[in-house]
Amino acid sequence: MALVVASVAGAGATLLIQKLVSQRKGSGGSGKGDDLQERSTTSSAGGGAAAYETKKAVDEYLQFHFGAPEDLMPYAKGPHEALSFTHRLAQLCEKHCEALRDFTGERAEPTALDVGCAVGGASFELARAFPHVLGLDYSHHFVDAAEAMKAKGFCEYEAVQEGDVKARCMAAVPSDIDRSRVRFMQGDACDLPSNLAPMDCVLAANLLCRLPEPTAFLKRCRSLIKPGGVLVLVSPYSWLPGWTQKDKWLGGYYKDGKPVRTHDTLLALLSPDFDLVASEDVPFLIREHARKFQWGCSQALVWRRKGKSL
Template structure:
């Protein structure tokens, strides 16, 4: 059995059994308590069920997305080959290509929305400390496993219940001890994170409930002279982001189109210079014959020196 399968096994709730016993012994009061505990547990299960990023399906897909080879991702000889070059690795390479050295620029990197950690590990090739933060507990647990062991087994879905077991491997040349991972909310990051010479936010801003809260925090996170890389397909969806907090994809009160890139420029322009921007395709495999081909917009920024 793979590590991921063990991670997602349902747990027996002994509290339910205990409360059931109390109901028999103590009558209506205990029964009411039992109902309350059961109802609370039900709501917790429903909340977890609604978070797709805590499911084994998404965890397996993202491990393949981060660590799978082109042949493991796409079984056909045709298709969008340029999207198969490892996207999380390419994101880290954009950071490294534009990073500057300097006594006043910390050798620290923040990978916010790190998912299963490929970009974090790649950033550790240069930075002495890399902090990876993700909202998903299961993603962070996978990152921790990769940090400790350097590998993790996972299942690629091929068709229906048919799967292939694969292994994610961190390049042995990377010093994994430079990384640390933690669960966290990009819209409410800890105040004691300090400053970084590099911040990466890959395909994050259109998955946040209040993306402006994240953008407003970036000035304090990126040290002057540091690099900020944001990628996004600008796929604004109400299940992640209420319409009144979208950064783009709507018309304003005057009927003018508002787009995500424009809002980034308006929001970051006071503290950051736009260095460059480009399109970056990527492919996420769901099954052997169903894949998500997406084009993210990559923007590279440099924190202005005060």
């Protein structure tokens, strides 16, 4: 199978945390850089890609992707339907990927690409069904954390309880997942390697509105996905100038006095090469501290690449 991968040195969990703490201290005790180190990824203050290169971001996403449900949402009256986000994403991909239902033995083993994989939760969940999964993220620290999870299957993280009070928790890949099926690489979704092999399934979860050039990524998808393969776009459409210049937004603005919606722009951009086969709402939950959370509801659009399946 012609997958392009880059092996990132697998830093252990302790080394990873020490490295991020050192970087955090090196930024100084005040100023904008220090504020970014302390900012939750749930903040709407922007920060661009640098917002995901902090220890706090790694901790929040380890819990978001791998944390035990009782750690992420301990309250009986909380939105429990928003838990297990990465597992539900993988199920959506599995449901619509026809390559997984080919039993003739004439096709190569199914492949999946998780673009914007963060710390790898959905990549590992995809490995339940796909023999070959590649997770790609722009954040070096996220990829380091994903590699640590692959190497050990678990990683400690800090969860903010209140103010400076934190608890040490454990993130773990489910034991029934074959971690050897997954590889990770650092890369730019807006400038993917030209020799990346076409995939049977591409997942881009909560990625689109965090890209500086979302249209560039979408245009690349035609050659990134095999005919008959699926593109699963999942996004809350949270367009912010801190991540994407306004003239690059796919929606959330007015043109000639009329609102432009991301869904409509996606239809216009993708319909020449893809058929829209499914749409559903996918809630998610990110914990900021013991009594504050970000509840979001992304729209999942499943697109099937036109053409005869290979």
